[in-house]
Amino acid sequence: MGGERHRGRVPVRRRRHPDRAARRRARRGCDDRRDGRQPDGGPRVSLDAFIAGLPKAELHVHHVGSASPRIVQELAARHPAAGVPTDAEELRRFFEFRDFAHFVEVYLAVVDLIRTPEDVRVLTYEVAREMAEGQRLRYAELTCTPYTSVLRGIAIEAYTEAIEDARVAAERDFGLVLRWIYDIPGESGIPAADATLSYAIDHGTDALVGFGLGGPEIGVPRPQFQPHFDKARAAGLRSVPHAGETTGPQTVWDAVRLLGAERIGHGCSAAQDPQLLAYLASHGIALEVCPTSNIATRAVATLDEHPLRTFVEAGVPVAIGSDDPPMFSTTLNQEYAVAAGLLGLDTDGVAELSRASVRASFAPDAVKARLMAEIDAYAGATLPG
């Protein structure tokens, strides 16, 4: 496989910092270089166009957080009491976050729009359409929070049926393979953890692959959820908690040591702890890195300070994710462009980012092999221009 060319590493260009032009491209989320120095061959495309056409896997994206303005507007109009604006400009302002706590507040206001099983089905199917058609996603592990929907009156049986209907339809209609991760909304504590575990173990389908933990970290210590993760893992689910997004490296250690994390959501603060980086690298524990989200929620102050390069240079596997893309005015394509700017990647490097996500995924082997072959075929047939 093409991925072996780099021994499974994303090839960072050996510079301490991305050059000014790369930083500008990262900020704009695009690449308009036209150096014309490439050999003749297949179609020539800009890095942006290359990314747009690149088959991809997405491992860190939230279900409700993927609702596009079109879907949010539609739901907001159906459920006006939730207080989410329906006007496009007001909606844009509504999604400007003061800090992480405010982000969670806004996020939960959108959660409040999901009231019926039909809301869940439409949301999931439309999100899948946008993933496949807009981002060339071929595989996605979507983080769902059934607890918040059940709390709003949707029975877990109806919830499960709705997402499963959408999953089957999305694979049939868009060729997108979907898998689920159920996360505990951390701010709701042990009752949410108990319920989410039961939804996973008693109601989860074969498409449920992971067990997660989201929401705030401050005031929500990870160790309290160890029994839940123990049971989820014993039932065959993979452990994928968020950690180190808004607190220090100790939270990441807790996630790894106590919750058995196989991948970490965000993990930004791991960059402060060289021993932790070495541990993540030697155990192949991937960090799901969502640069624009980190800036929007103020987890990282500026893009120039983003730790992605530190992770890659330390040999930590990374999977680029979009988190809650419409809320952060981004897309997975744009996150790839930002990552390319931070790492100084060309088209080969960007293709390798996509392979890295496939490797870190919990996709069945046959799906992984198919995706790797698709990426190789695409990268081999497209020349940068």
Ligand SMILES: O=c1[nH]cnc2c1ncn2[C@@H]1O[C@H](CO)[C@@H](O)[C@H]1O
């Ligand atoms: O970046 C994020 N970090 C943590 N939680 C998040 C993020 N994006 C969405 N959620 C969601 O916030 C809800 C409240 O706990 C959870 O449902 C979690 O999935």
